[in-house]
Amino acid sequence: xxxxxxxxxxxxxxxxxxxxxxxxxxxxxxxxxxxxxxxxxxxxxxxxxxxxxxxxxxxxxxxxxxxxxxxxxxxxxxxxxxxxxxxxxxxxxxxxxxxxxxxxxxxxxxxxxxxxxxxxxxxxxxxxxxxxxxxxxxxxxxxxxxxxxxxxxxxxxxxxxxxxxxxxxxxxxxxxxxxxxxxxxxxxxxxxxxxxxxxxxxxxxxxxxxxxxxxxxxxxxxxxxxxxxxxxxxxxxxxxxxxxxxxxxxxxxxxxxxxxxxxxxxxxxxxxxxxxxxxxxxxxxxxxxxxxxxxxxxxxxxxxxxxxxxxxxxxxxxxxxxxxxxxxxxxxxxxxxxxxxxxxxx
Amino acid sequence: xxxxxxxxxxxxxxxxxxxxxxxxxxxxxxxxxxxxxxxxxxxxxxxxxxxxxxxxxxxxxxxxxxxxxxxxxxxxxxxxxxxxxxxxxxxxxxxxxxxxxxxxxxxxxxxxxxxxxxxxxxxxxxxxxxxxxxxxxxxxxxxxxxxxxxxxxxxxxxxxxxxxxxxxxxxxxxxxxxxxxxxxxxxxxxxxxxxxxxxxxxxxxxxxxxxxxxxxxxxxxxxxxxxxxxxxxxxxxxxxxxxxxxxxxxxxxxxxxxxxxxxxxxxxxxxxxxxxxxxxxxxxxxxxxxxxxxxxxxxxxxxxxxxxxxxxxxxxxxxxxxxxxxxxxxxxxxxxxxxxxxxxxx
Numbered sequence: 001x002x003x004x005x006x007x008x009x010x011x012x013x014x015x016x017x018x019x020x021x022x023x024x025x026x027x028x029x030x031x032x033x034x035x036x037x038x039x040x041x042x043x044x045x046x047x048x049x050x051x052x053x054x055x056x057x058x059x060x061x062x063x064x065x066x067x068x069x070x071x072x073x074x075x076x077x078x079x080x081x082x083x084x085x086x087x088x089x090x091x092x093x094x095x096x097x098x099x100x101x102x103x104x105x106x107x108x109x110x111x112x113x114x115x116x117x118x119x120x121x122x123x124x125x126x127x128x129x130x131x132x133x134x135x136x137x138x139x140x141x142x143x144x145x146x147x148x149x150x151x152x153x154x155x156x157x158x159x160x161x162x163x164x165x166x167x168x169x170x171x172x173x174x175x176x177x178x179x180x181x182x183x184x185x186x187x188x189x190x191x192x193x194x195x196x197x198x199x200x201x202x203x204x205x206x207x208x209x210x211x212x213x214x215x216x217x218x219x220x221x222x223x224x225x226x227x228x229x230x231x232x233x234x235x236x237x238x239x240x241x242x243x244x245x246x247x248x249x250x251x252x253x254x255x256x257x258x259x260x261x262x263x264x265x266x267x268x269x270x271x272x273x274x275x276x277x278x279x280x281x282x283x284x285x286x287x288x289x290x291x292x293x294x295x296x297x298x299x300x301x302x303x304x305x306x307x308x309x310x311x312x313x314x315x316x317x318x319x320x321x322x323x324x325x326x327x328x329x330x331x332x333x334x335x336x337x338x339x340x341x342x343x344x345x346x
Numbered sequence: 347x348x349x350x351x352x353x354x355x356x357x358x359x360x361x362x363x364x365x366x367x368x369x370x371x372x373x374x375x376x377x378x379x380x381x382x383x384x385x386x387x388x389x390x391x392x393x394x395x396x397x398x399x400x401x402x403x404x405x406x407x408x409x410x411x412x413x414x415x416x417x418x419x420x421x422x423x424x425x426x427x428x429x430x431x432x433x434x435x436x437x438x439x440x441x442x443x444x445x446x447x448x449x450x451x452x453x454x455x456x457x458x459x460x461x462x463x464x465x466x467x468x469x470x471x472x473x474x475x476x477x478x479x480x481x482x483x484x485x486x487x488x489x490x491x492x493x494x495x496x497x498x499x500x501x502x503x504x505x506x507x508x509x510x511x512x513x514x515x516x517x518x519x520x521x522x523x524x525x526x527x528x529x530x531x532x533x534x535x536x537x538x539x540x541x542x543x544x545x546x547x548x549x550x551x552x553x554x555x556x557x558x559x560x561x562x563x564x565x566x567x568x569x570x571x572x573x574x575x576x577x578x579x580x581x582x583x584x585x586x587x588x589x590x591x592x593x594x595x596x597x598x599x600x601x602x603x604x605x606x607x608x609x610x611x612x613x614x615x616x617x618x619x620x621x622x623x624x625x626x627x628x629x630x631x632x633x634x635x636x637x638x639x640x641x642x643x644x645x646x647x648x649x650x651x652x653x654x655x656x657x658x659x660x661x662x663x664x665x666x667x668x669x670x671x672x673x674x675x676x677x678x679x680x681x682x683x684x685x686x687x688x689x690x691x692x
């Protein structure tokens with residue numbers, strides 16, 4: 001499974017990648033590496049593991065020097081996160097070795113590579129770049145709300161961490177497989193590492209949220225689709241501002257609602273009951289109409305991982321009838337039904 | 347006219363102030379100075395004008411040394427903005443003289459005082475502080491949506507630059523004049539200079555908008571009101587994210603809608619028609635209910651400056667009947683009717 005890599009004027013990483021796994025013991029902490037492997041396998045040429053690492057991506061193990069000299073690798077990507085998002089001291093020597101071999105380093109951690117003096121100095125000495133993909137280095141502008149050519153789809157939801165990135169990647173892949181002009185547009189750190197470009201919209205100064213969203217999906221040809229990764233949720237007490245600015249700046253023609261039938265309350269922030277899916281649709285449409293009066297919901301992406309095949313089919317059919325929209329599970333069923341619906345209706 | 351000064355752990359300016367007017371020729375560019383003079387006259391002890399300045403606040407002209415030594419002034423506040431928000435070269439020598447005299451300097455310009463090397467070095471040498479009030483230096487947290495004790499009012503509107511700060515200041519003043527426990531809470535640079543504290547919510551990283559709003563109005567006694575200056579608007583293509591995060595983090599019990607009967611489209615950004623005032627009320631209430639289900643609109647603050655007295659009275663009465671809410675013009679009529687309504691209903 002893979003999506004075409006977007007390269008643009010935002011963050012731009014030298015491909016292919018060496019995936020760094022540190023001494024990570026749990027697969028769950030290597031979500032970024034597995035995401036890269038799933039969505040851009042052609043760019044994942046090797047893995048680098050320290051003593052004690054118990055995660056294996058099935059890629060060739062290589063040293064930084066082998067990666068650079070034998071496999072022409074451009075960037076070491078830190079594919080694991082510690083709890084806390086910091087950079088363990090025992091990784092530093094290997095990361096310096098990568099810079100000495102001529103590799104750039106990219107990471108989406110909370111800590112900034114550029115704030116670690118030894119990495120900054122070593123990168124400077126060897127002419128390499130440290131990419132902190134959560135921080136954009138580009139000059140942002142305030143949003144202007146002006147209509148841009150081309151078509152846009154944004155994935156939205158009632159909550160965070162509910163599958164908005166996955167749904168967008170699966171849609172872009174389905175559209176690309178049909179030879180449609182479609183690009184995945186990343187708005188968060190993992191998405192940026194997968195796409196090789198993008199802006200982490202939750203990390204920009206608040207005045208520039210919608211302006212950043214406008215830059216993420218610039219004007220394009222009329223038959224081109226940007227499939228934009230959603231962030232936050234209008235109903236989230238911490239991140240609704242990010243979601244609304246992204247919605248306004250993206251000017252979506254189409255919305256896909258991402259939905260988890262098992263989730264009744266906000267994740268990571270107990271006590272906030274989630275609204276009904278029809279409220280999610282209504283509020284997102286109302287808000288999106290500010291910058292695109294023609295916006296429509298074109299489908300629902302559900303996560304039925306806890307259901308049996310039969311249960312999933314029953315649930316999806318019932319929801320589809322209730323909403324009069326295609327309902328897909330990107331993992332179980334793929335996104336073809338939603339793309340069919342878009343091709344007929346947009 | 348004045349409001350009580352709020353001091354808190356956010357930005358905190360040493361009072362009283364010497365208002366710096368540079369060589370400004372137009373009163374319109376000295377809005378910050380006039381705002382300070384209007385809302386905290388007790389803290390405005392002197393003015394400092396360069397050759398060519400044609401603005402006069404009616405304060406005593408003094409040099410930085412006189413200000414510090416004779417009048418015990420704590421901070422020179424830059425009370426004028428250039429078009430472009432930069433700092434003219436011919437101001438620098440006088441600002442350095444102020445630092446040498448022991449004054450702090452505060453400004454809400456786009457350019458940061460701390461980015462100008464000669465100011466930074468001079469401040470360091472003389473142990474003074476440069477306050478860039480648009481940038482908070484405090485560690486922010488992500489919002490948690492938890493209910494805080496005390497009461498809160500937020501001013502909201504259909505657009506920017508429509509009187510949200512003015513309405514909040516006028517409400518706080520009216521409540522303070524009745525010996526109610528009420529503080530004005532500033533969320534933008536001019537408000538911060540007036541209040542002597544606050545956080546510029548449009549300048550924080552997007553992830554922290556609602557978290558910053560939670561810090562701006564911390565838990566307080568049950569009978570205490572925070573009167574929070576609104577920012578942006580849910581209907582603004584550039585700044586809606588700021589408005590929504592501020593709404594969620596403020597958890598307002600009461601909303602006051604600021605309304606300009608003459609404004610049909612967004613200011614500074616043509617082409618976006620403003621919604622009807624009932625839509626403004628409905629959307630703000632819907633969104634605010636996420637973190638405070640008991641939120642109510644308690645009144646409307648209108649700007650009737652283009653109307654005659656008779657026209658204004660007719661308009662305000664008609665709107666009041668239509669909405670079944672008190673309608674005030676903070677300049678023409680004061681805010682008593684809204685505060686009466688709050689005391690009866692909250």
